Amino acid sequence: MTQTMETISELAARWAVRADAGALGPDEQRELETWLAADSRHRGAYVRARAQWVDLDRLAALQGPAGGAVGSSFVAQPAAEKPASEPAAASAGVGARPEARAAALSRRQLLAAGIAVIGVLGGGLSWLILREGQERYTSGIGEVRRIALEDGSTLLLNTASEVTVRWTKEQRDIRLVRGEALFEVAHDNSRPFIVQASDTAVRAVGTAFAVRLDAAQVDVTVTEGVVEVVDLKTMSGLGPATTPVSRFEVKRVAAHEHAVIARSRAPEVEPIAPAKADRQLAWREGMVSFDGETLQTAVAEINRHNRRQIVVDDPALAAMPIVGVFRATDLEGFSAAAAAALKARAIPDGDVIRLQPEPSKTLK
Amino acid sequence: MDVPARYRWIAANILPHEPELRGWLRRRLRALGDNDIDDLVQEAFARIWAADFATIRSGRAYLYATVRHLLAEYARRSRIVPIELLGEIDSLNLISEEPGPERRVAARQELDRLRVIVAALPVQCRTVFELRKFEGLSHRDVATRMGISEKTVENHLTRALARIGAALATLPPTGELTHSEPSAKRADDTDHGND
Numbered sequence: 001m002t003q004t005m006e007t008i009s010e011l012a013a014r015w016a017v018r019a020d021a022g023a024l025g026p027d028e029q030r031e032l033e034t035w036l037a038a039d040s041r042h043r044g045a046y047v048r049a050r051a052q053w054v055d056l057d058r059l060a061a062l063q064g065p066a067g068g069a070v071g072s073s074f075v076a077q078p079a080a081e082k083p084a085s086e087p088a089a090a091s092a093g094v095g096a097r098p099e100a101r102a103a104a105l106s107r108r109q110l111l112a113a114g115i116a117v118i119g120v121l122g123g124g125l126s127w128l129i130l131r132e133g134q135e136r137y138t139s140g141i142g143e144v145r146r147i148a149l150e151d152g153s154t155l156l157l158n159t160a161s162e163v164t165v166r167w168t169k170e171q172r173d174i175r176l177v178r179g180e181a182l183f184e185v186a187h188d189n190s191r192p193f194i195v196q197a198s199d200t201a202v203r204a205v206g207t208a209f210a211v212r213l214d215a216a217q218v219d220v221t222v223t224e225g226v227v228e229v230v231d232l233k234t235m236s237g238l239g240p241a242t243t244p245v246s247r248f249e250v251k252r253v254a255a256h257e258h259a260v261i262a263r264s265r266a267p268e269v270e271p272i273a274p275a276k277a278d279r280q281l282a283w284r285e286g287m288v289s290f291d292g293e294t295l296q297t298a299v300a301e302i303n304r305h306n307r308r309q310i311v312v313d314d315p316a317l318a319a320m321p322i323v324g325v326f327r328a329t330d331l332e333g334f335s336a337a338a339a340a341a342l343k344a345r346a347i348p349d350g351d352v353i354r355l356q357p358e359p360s361k362t363l364k
Numbered sequence: 365m366d367v368p369a370r371y372r373w374i375a376a377n378i379l380p381h382e383p384e385l386r387g388w389l390r391r392r393l394r395a396l397g398d399n400d401i402d403d404l405v406q407e408a409f410a411r412i413w414a415a416d417f418a419t420i421r422s423g424r425a426y427l428y429a430t431v432r433h434l435l436a437e438y439a440r441r442s443r444i445v446p447i448e449l450l451g452e453i454d455s456l457n458l459i460s461e462e463p464g465p466e467r468r469v470a471a472r473q474e475l476d477r478l479r480v481i482v483a484a485l486p487v488q489c490r491t492v493f494e495l496r497k498f499e500g501l502s503h504r505d506v507a508t509r510m511g512i513s514e515k516t517v518e519n520h521l522t523r524a525l526a527r528i529g530a531a532l533a534t535l536p537p538t539g540e541l542t543h544s545e546p547s548a549k550r551a552d553d554t555d556h557g558n559d
Contacts, residue, residue, distance in 0.1 A: 008402075008406065009402070009526055009529065009530065010522065010526045013522045013523075013525040013526040013529065014518070014522040016525060017518055017521040017522045017525060018518065020496075020503070020521070021502075021503040021514070021518065022502075022503075040406075040407060040410040040411075041403060041406035041407055041410065042406075043409075043410040043413060044405070044406035044407055044408065044409035044410030044411075044413070045406045045409070047371070047374060047409045047410065047412075047413045048374070048379075048405070048406065048409045048529070049525060049526075049529060050371045050374075051371045051372075051374035051375040051378070051379055052375070052379065052525065052528070052529045052532070053371075053525055054368075054371045054372055054375045055375040055379055056478075056497055056525075056528065057497065327372075327376045329372075330372070330373075330376045330377075332373070332417075332418075333373075333376050333377055333423070336420075336421050336422060337422075339421070340421060340422055348418075
């Protein structure tokens with residue numbers, strides 16, 4: 001039909017990139033308008049390119065220690081900071097061939113790094129109490145933020161979350177104030193990485209794990225390596241450094257395991273299938289993923305990521321299972337898909353979207 | 365919905381279905397060349413952009429309906445689509461009525477594919493792209509960091525976006541079409557020119 005297609009796509013890509021650079025100047029804007037008006041395909045290609053550019057933001061969430069090498073010496077590198085005494089865990093991922101980047105840090109290497117945690121425990125618990133001169137990181141609703149910490153670790157904040165960080169010679173002292181965060185910990189034997197969430201402390205040296213703080217419980221999901229979970233509720237009267245470690249409830253949580261520390265119960269550790277862990281951590285890519293959870297659970301999850309909220313009043317509808325992968329901030333898309341799948345209607349109602357059972361019949 | 369939100373809507377609701385659509389068009393409407401398919405897709409995006417998204421229940425269904433409409437127009441106007449293939453256009457209806465979210469390729473898989481595509485970019489192009497997209501550096505900061513001009517940054521990003529966009533649109537998700545076509549249609553997959 002035409003031989004200019006490549007040109008249209010490429011021109012559209014160029015305009016999308018220019019828009020990404022910042023607001024267009026008046027001349028550029030006029031030039032763009034002229035081009036768009038010349039042919040409806042230009043508009044379509046431009047819309048498509050802009051949407052693709054936006055879509056690529058999901059890639060950013062992938063860039064942790066495992067994917068973060070990026071084949072570029074410009075980028076801060078957790079692995080690069082590892083002490084020379086740790087050859088197994090160090091250097092992996094640095095200068096890796098691009099196509100091998102995804103697998104740059106092998107499971108085994110990270111496991112080797114993480115296991116060192118065990119030998120470190122017993123150095124006293126003063127890390128529980130210190131607090132001053134800290135850094136604070138927050139994310140807004142619907143935002144997933146990646147933060148490179150000065151020790152080379154990476155912090156990925158899920159929606160509406162807050163973390164404080166404090167560095168000392170002895171330890172890396174992190175506190176999850178609210179929400180959920182994924183930690184990809186740069187290996188440093190001399191300074192354990194400790195995340196405290198409510199009454200739970202998670203201790204690691206070099207590993208990757210997520211901590212989620214809810215009203216009722218703390219969830220710890222380990223994706224690489226090993227961490228130790230300390231249930232501070234078991235502390236007798238907060239006696240600090242003098243309290244022997246053995247008095248605390250300490251659980252070891254390894255890769256592909258998940259620990260639940262509920263308010264009123266001892267920590268429970270159970271295996272978690274990699275597929276399930278991936279689903280729980282789908283927010284890394286800006287997604288939420290469900291595999292048969294009830295609509296109620298799914299809606300609670302998606303609501304975390306959005307100011308506007310979905311409301312399900314009908315209990316029978318709320319109990320229906322949901323399957324699918326959804327963009328976390330796409331409240332409309334989720335409600336439309338849920339409505340279609342469950343024969344329900346999504347009704348915008350001011351600040352909320354109501355999901356209601358379809359009335360028996362009569363649609364145009 | 366403001367304009368950035370509209371791009372996000374397109375990204376979330378239309379883009380995921382493009383590879384499947386292209387695959388379908390390529391297989392079923394062999395009279396169409398790649399350029400024709402590009403034309404169709406671009407026209408479809410232009411039409412969808414003009415729509416009121418709030419009224420669209422399923423992006424997938426809307427995309428297919430739009431394409432069907434465009435094909436019918438082309439067919440009427442210019443015989444680009446041989447008339448006996450209009451039956452195929454009708455089968456687009458069947459596909460488009462299925463709700464699709466759970467069939468979406470898993471996010472993880474999709475991202476793995478993206479990684480491969482990005483890795484295949486020329487080194488400097490890839491570095492520029494990664495600094496901008498992964499590290500969140502501004503165009504100017506990327507230029508400073510790499511000691512190149514902002515115009516060069518723009519060129520690299522343009523190349524990266526064009527290549528990635530084309531690769532994502534062409535490489536169909538795993539499993540592709542077999543499970544999305546009406547089963548009755550699959551039996552005569554190789555023999556549809558029977559009138």
